[in-house]
Amino acid sequence: MNRRIAVPERLAQRVTATFGDAGRRWVAEVPDVAAAVADRWALRLGDPFPEGTHALVLPAVRPDGARAVLKLPLRDGENDAEAFALRAYDGDGAVRLYGHDPATGAMLIEQAEPGDPLLTHPDMAAAFAIACGLVLRLRRPAPPGFAFPSMRSLLAGWVAQWTQLALELRVTGDPDRAAPLTAALRLARRQLRHYREAGVLINRDTHLRNIVAAGREPWLVIDPKPVVGPPAYEAGLPVLLMLGAEPTPDAADAVIEQVAAGLRHDPAEVRDWALLRAVENMTWNRGGSGSQTGFQAVSARQAAVLMRRYDADPWALPGPDTRRKTEMADVERRRSWPPPANSVTGSRHEVRR
Template structure:
């Protein structure tokens, strides 16, 4: 019980990691059993649904604590996840209980566990997420032995800039505008600390000890406003609507206590880079890429409108 991969996970791992990924999938039942023995765990249900690149099984520890065993293939985005949870120490995020850098974590199980994405007030939900991300931002201490170091936002942003500058997947004006904005954002605006690459609303879940906790950090070291980019871009990609751009930007920027124009600039880069990457890596035109391209257009248009407003 609790050892088989979900269909969504099987498809993604096979597509992204090829034969190595298929071997990892085939070995999941044995891996779950091995970590259960190693950490004194008992699987208590089917894997949690919705995992794109990780296999998460509800378990109980030897002392009866409700926990979750998370197995994954380490890569540049997730290798430092345990490091972030170590530094958060339960403040705004689930607690890290055990860790194996080979690709396993035992984490606190947040219950009742329903996600912020299911809240009917979308703007209110992003404001809550932004407030949690503001709380999570901190200058981390020394990385302990056995934990991965954090990637840095300027390095990632330079890669996005290069891809956008050479993009043939987006309209030339949009790609050029996004590349120029990415270039500006490579210089941090203020101090750098722990930020998150993928803070979508499905990664904030209800818990008994706190109203909401982050469950799946993808950490980097960067400026505070970086957290705004994906939160805004993802909402607009899911529901492209010119009428909500300003409201979303204001809710997220104000929740993070960062400049609204800086938040919108990060959202433009994240939306454009995601649309470009999705098309360029072989997925082609999909609903996902079209949503992010639409989000990028809305954000670029909103920025142009702000520039055209005369100042007193």
């Protein structure tokens, strides 16, 4: 029997700061979940890795002596689909999934060794080329059997949220956030209006910390956040990461060109998705009011630089039918994203070798 696991203090602080009471409940309960899953799968557990942000991650030894990783996430709308993405990748450019318990979200995953993140690569140009290659390689038709989140539902959610925030910011008079928010709102509406489901499985969170050195392949993706949608969406996050905390217009132009070439997209598409992702970050978990965290302040600066390439009047807000548009966006969001739990098929404790 394994000893009771202690949740790392930094992980506990992060999840309680982000999820409040739900985070505190998870911190209290996850050690017992880890023990129960380890007993069921006959695992010997080591001390938790300290780097986790939304999951307790522990080294594990399987019954045959092979090493693996046990991951127990604080479940939310993003990470519920992680195991199903890993199953779809089947080790092709990503870590393998050995076991998954849908009831708890627990995953038994291949341990990538040595595990150094691509962010530590001495040549950032080479690192970017490696990352682009993996992003392109992991794109594939969405497999049947699981209702992956749809980009349509994400867009509809942004439209509903940002419509309300734009009205609030109009009242409070905060042009630094209102200008990029309104530009992004227009863009999200246009994307939603012309949306055509591509049926392609893509990733919301492929960055240089989520690509690690391994033995089976030189580099493997970990921690996917899958969504079904247009592949150009994946270009937004690399732009923001490469822009950094002090973005400039010239840097934005250069980065957009580099990402567009690396991921084989039109630069205008890349710019669009970068602005949408920047505003998503700017408004994340804050309701669009109050003091901003450092992360959100950086996102606001990035959004302001990206939106200067658009000709629209940043203070133009939705017309008199704003309420109806918001209600329709909510309806569209619910219609476009069936709860994944209703679509799960297969064995509850499947173990793959």
